[in-house]
Amino acid sequence: MQSNYEQKIQAGVKFPDIDVQLLNGNMKSLGTPENGHDWKLVVVYRGKHCPICTKYLNQLEMVKESFANTGVDLIAVSGDSKEQLESHLEKLDISFPIAYGLTVEQMNTLGLYISDPRSEKETDHPFAEPGVFVINAKGEIQVVDISNAPFARPELEALANGLAFVRNNDYPIRGTHH
Secondary structure (H helix, E strand, O other), X not given: XXXXXXXXXXXXXXXXXXXXXXOOOOEEEOOOOOOOOOEEEEEEOOOOOOHHHHHHHHHHHXXXXXXXXXXXXXXXXXXXXXXXXXXXXXXXXXXXXXXXXXXXXXXXXXXXXXXXXXXXXXXXXXXXXXXXXXXOOOOEEEEEEEOOOOXXXXXXXXXHHHHHHHXXXXXXXXXXXX
C-alpha cells in the first residue's frame, strides 16, 4: 500500500485528451461533445461484472433526455474488453455511446480509483471504480465525482437538474480553491 496520495484530477482544469474505442471500431475523444451539444457527461463504470453498473447505465438511458435538453452529450466507458462489452450489452437497454478498453494509464490520468479483481469470476483485469465527469463548452471539468466504491455515485436525475441550474444561471465551477 502506498502512503503517498496520487494526484487527483482537479475541477476547472482542461479534461485530458483520451481516445476510446466503440464496438463498431470508431475511436471517440472521451471529453468531446457531439450531437449538437456543447457539454459532455463522461460516465466511467467498473465493468460487466458489476450489477450496480448495469442498473446505473440503464438508469442513465432513462434520464438521457434531461441531459440532452440541457445541451449535455454523454458517453460511458470501462476497462472491459470488446468481448466483455458485447456480452454486457445483453443486460443493457441503452442507445448512448459506450466504449471499452480504458487502460490503467488512462484511469490514472483521470485520477480514478483502480481495483484488482477479487477472483477470476469477477473479471480478468484491473478496473476503474466509478467516475463521473462533466466537461463544459471550454473543455474544462465543470463537475467531477470520483468514488472508490460501486454504491457511491451521483444520482442521475439530481445531476441532470443540477446541470440545468448551472447552465441557466451561469453558475461557476466549484471547488477550485487550492
